[in-house]
Amino acid sequence: MTVLVTGGSGYIGSHTCLELLNAGYDVVVIDNLCNSSPKSLQRVEELAGGKHIPFYQADVRDRAALTKIFEEHTIDFVIHFAGLKAVGESVAKPLAYYDNNLNATMTLCDVMGSHGCKRIVFSSSATVYSGDNKMPLSETSKTGNCTNPYGWTKYMGEQILRDIAKADPEWSVCNLRYFNPVGAHESGLIGEDPKDIPNNLMPYISQTAIGRRDHLSVFGNDYDTPDGTGVRDYIHVVDLARGHVAALSYLQDHKGECIFNLGTGVGYSVLDMVHAFETANGVDVPYEIAPRRPGDLPTVYSSPEKSRQVLGWEATYSLEDMCRDTWHWQSLNPNGYQD
Ligand code: NAD
Ligand code: UFG
Secondary structure (H helix, E strand, C coil): CEEEEECCCCHHHHHHHHHHHHCCCEEEEEECCCCCCCHHHHHHHHHCCCCCCCEEECCCCCHHHHHHHHHHCCCCEEEECCCCCCHHHHHHCHHHHHHHHHHHHHHHHHHHHHCCCCEEEEEEEHHHECCCCCCCECCCCCECCCCCHHHHHHHHHHHHHHHHHHHCCCCEEEEEEECEEECCCCCCCCCCCCCCCCCCHHHHHHHHHCCCCCCEEEECCCCCCCCCCCEECEEEHHHHHHHHHHHHHHHHCCCEEEEEEECCCCCEEHHHHHHHHHHHHCCCCCEEEECCCCCCCCECCECCHHHHHHHCCCCCCCHHHHHHHHHHHHHHCCCHHHC
16 A cells, blocks of 8 residues: 655654554655755665655645656555644745645645545644633534634645545545644654744754753743643654554545544643653753743643544653653754754
């Protein structure tokens, strides 16, 4: 079975390619490298014992490039990671986000359909859940009221796929809602490599620990949480990657749309993360309390029950594993794939 992975050289994509190869799938990647390095896939091939990944450097909105891939390979499934993901940038450049994220999804589905490939896993996000839900978030929690264009592209991306599955019962669509992916492969060869100043907590912590950043700003310590700082559901990227392998098995014999949360079900605060990182790695993470970041919620965590019961998947890595593997990757590659 062959899986086309869009955005496969990115952070989650590269880890998923490796888990797919380990599970016996063949993998083909399309990525325009707007936010990743081709080195990630070379390292995935190395980690997979030399298995080859055909790579197409192209934009998913490029119909001719996609068509060529479907002509050259028999694709059984698509996992669609390709997308822009910086929340703040999406507020400044909404059209770029709607164009990239939505046109890529629509072009992809159109080309898939015309080649008879109708099984897709989509990278959605916990950001599609409305801010007024009770925790934990289950797949039936309220969605919408997104606070930024990035979030709306995920909300609309899910809706586009839902409508395709409604219109043609041959489609199998799996919307996976990720919580907060962190960590890296235990080898330290692949990991998260943000191009600019990191927006997300974990890469900021590790770049602070290695001295690339002066200190971490903790965005708010007056939330209604145990220590006043924001609480999130951090999940090891290898667990997340394996969730995709489980989703493909499920799609083999289920048609229509399905939705699954990929999270651990456990929330940790910003200060929990700082202290866990320091303890796991014997390093210091200097921090200062800063004002709240606009748009942030106090607490977000998942119910992983449906994924556990229906997909037979659950997260296995601990917070200590997430901190150790992040640091291993960061210390072997202080400047990411540039090293
Ligand atoms: P990433 O930026 O590392 O990976 C995305 C990849 O897609 C990059 O390699 C980029 O070069 C490529 N890409 C972007 N637009 C493209 C296009 N039009 N054509 C071809 N390639 C394109 O990000 P990631 O963290 O691995 O995220 C993967 C997916 O998961 C994204 O869709 C993201 O929105 C979603 N997601 C991520 C998180 C997170 O916290 N990392 C949380 C929820 C959802
Ligand atoms: N935080 C800091 N300092 C930082 C960065 C983050 O204190 O420098 C705090 C935030 O305020 C928040 C927590 O750390 O309380 C986590 O923030 P992240 O930016 O790492 O993650 P978010 O939960 O805000 O958002 C992430 C992705 C979104 C995705 C969402 C899904 O960035 O794309 O998870 O839950 F939609």
